[in-house]
Amino acid sequence: METIKEFLEARDREGLLRKLKPASSRKAGIIRFGAKEYIDLSSNDYLGLSGHPKSIKAAKEAAEIYGVGASASRLLSGDLEIYHRLEEKTAEFKGKEKALIFNSGYQANVGILSALYGEGDVIFSDKLNHASIVDGLMLSGVKFFRFKHNDTEHLNSLLKKERAKFKKALIITETIFSMDGDRPDLKELVALKEKFDCAIMVDEAHATGIFGKNGSGVVEEEGLTDKIDFIMGTFGKALGSFGAYLAASSDVIDYMVNKCRSFIYSTALPPVTIACNLAAIDLIKEEPYRRRELLEASDHFRNALKEKGFDVKGSSQIVPVIVGDNHAALKMAEALQARGYWVLPIRPPTVPKGEARLRFSLSFDHKAHFLERLVDDISKIKI
Ligand SMILES: Cc1ncc(COP(=O)(O)O)c(C=O)c1O
Structure with a gap:
């Protein structure tokens, strides 16, 4: 049986090592790490009710x-x-x-x-x-x-x-x-x-x-x-x-x-x-308008990504973009983080092998103009 050290090293080699990263705050669709601020596309606070x-x-x-x-x-x-x-x-x-x-x-x-x-x-x-x-x-x-x-x-x-x-x-x-x-x-x-x-x-x-x-x-x-x-x-x-x-x-x-x-x-x-x-x-x-607007925005976002040629799944406020390779998903997430989006790569064993992805978790706080800019920024990333 492998030791703890061997396990951690193997995870790292495969691009599967997870690390915790403490945020200083998270509210209204914005997450902060010290002085750095990101638009949060990883939370499940879909309707923005956590800070209501x-x-x-x-x-x-x-x-x-x-x-x-x-x-x-x-x-x-x-x-x-x-x-x-x-x-x-x-x-x-x-x-x-x-x-x-x-x-x-x-x-x-x-x-x-x-x-x-x-x-x-x-x-x-x-x-x-x-x-x-x-x-x-x-x-x-x-x-x-x-x-x-x-x-x-x-x-x-x-x-x-x-x-x-x-x-x-x-x-x-x-x-x-x-x-x-x-x-x-x-x-x-x-x-x-x-x-x-x-x-x-x-x-x-x-x-x-x-x-x-x-x-x-x-x-x-x-x-x-x-x-x-x-x-x-x-x-x-x-x-x-x-x-x-x-x-x-x-x-x-x-x-x-x-x-x-x-x-x-x-x-x-x-x-x-x-x-x-x-x-x-x-x-x-x-406040039913929260879910109505969220689902409309999610449909637009998903369709816009598909038009740009991305492999996008789903029919809800969860919009996964399939990348495939673990390391490529990590790099894409890092590139988006550098542009101010808090997007995380989802890798095996959470998803099947070969299906690493970026999971965009949309929220009522993400308005149409912002999502349009996000689609543009995603399309500019070259891995
Ligand atoms: C489908 C599903 N069921 C159950 C859970 C577990 O819920 P909780 O986070 O409240 O433990 C989650 C997510 O965490 C989930 O995505």
């Missing part, structure tokens, strides 16, 4: 009322009524009977999957599903199959061959993929779930707040709320705060409270964060 005056006011008021920490797990003395208010609001927002708040999306996925499924069961998971889903599969001890990305024919053939050998079965997908910005054929996935007697779970981390008439997500937009058994999502991206939720039937939520280890054995989120999440759901309803 209403969120900040809610945080201050909650700190006055509850203090800054929950001080215990919900099943001990950490169960403040504000969590229940957020759970009711989330359930209504997502159109489900009940909701449960989790401390992060990672903890939600790992905890939900391992609570619901185990030996003798099977899970069919999109190949590009987030690492927290993959870790949940491994922790649960189920047999799992990863179907080709967004390929319902491949899923169909796996289901035909494997489904009958197992007890419970689940199909799981993201509704907007975090690194590709694209979406699955959710109606077809629901049809397959029904045909093969499975349940279906979706991760709406990157869709919540952006898609659907009420901003609830892709499930709402496609009118599939009643057909999806488990709707998971996060508060840390478009909602500008932190934490995650599961929206499902009343029985499933009650089961989680008794069975889900990442929920039971962890101090509850700070009430300040819960207050920000409550404010964020209100803001999604009150």
Whole structure:
């Protein structure tokens, strides 16, 4: 087995070594490192809500009322009524009977999957599903199959061959993929779930707040709320705060409270964060122009890059430009950083080998004239 030093040296040689870089501030689409200022194209604060005056006011008021920490797990003395208010609001927002708040999306996925499924069961998971889903599969001890990305024919053939050998079965997908910005054929996935007697779970981390008439997500937009058994999502991206939720039937939520280890054995989120999440759901309803303008700008940006000949994926506020080689992606990112854009290269294992990319994560704060200048600057880079 390689030593720690050998591991680090190998990562460096392959252009895969990651380093932390502390920012001095990040607000309203601008990130600063000491005196240097960049336009932030790497955050998931898609609607610019993390610095919204209403969120900040809610945080201050909650700190006055509850203090800054929950001080215990919900099943001990950490169960403040504000969590229940957020759970009711989330359930209504997502159109489900009940909701449960989790401390992060990672903890939600790992905890939900391992609570619901185990030996003798099977899970069919999109190949590009987030690492927290993959870790949940491994922790649960189920047999799992990863179907080709967004390929319902491949899923169909796996289901035909494997489904009958197992007890419970689940199909799981993201509704907007975090690194590709694209979406699955959710109606077809629901049809397959029904045909093969499975349940279906979706991760709406990157869709919540952006898609659907009420901003609830892709499930709402496609009118599939009643057909999806488990709707998971996060508060840390478009909602500008932190934490995650599961929206499902009343029985499933009650089961989680008794069975889900990442929920039971962890101090509850700070009430300040819960207050920000409550404010964020209100803001999604009150300020729909944020998501409308964001999606319009994203379409223009994506089309402009395609016209310039770039290999661009997706159909959302996440706009990945595929570069391929790890070192080339690093160099392109550095060249853009030198021009004042905080863009990061995304490399394996986060994305498949040979598909290193620049991931432009757009926000309401990025206006059309700025995006036009960015397209020009990207086209000028020679690697
Ligand atoms: C699709 C998806 N699910 C889950 C997570 C984890 O959420 P959190 O950052 O709240 O842990 C992320 C991102 O981090 C994600 O992109």
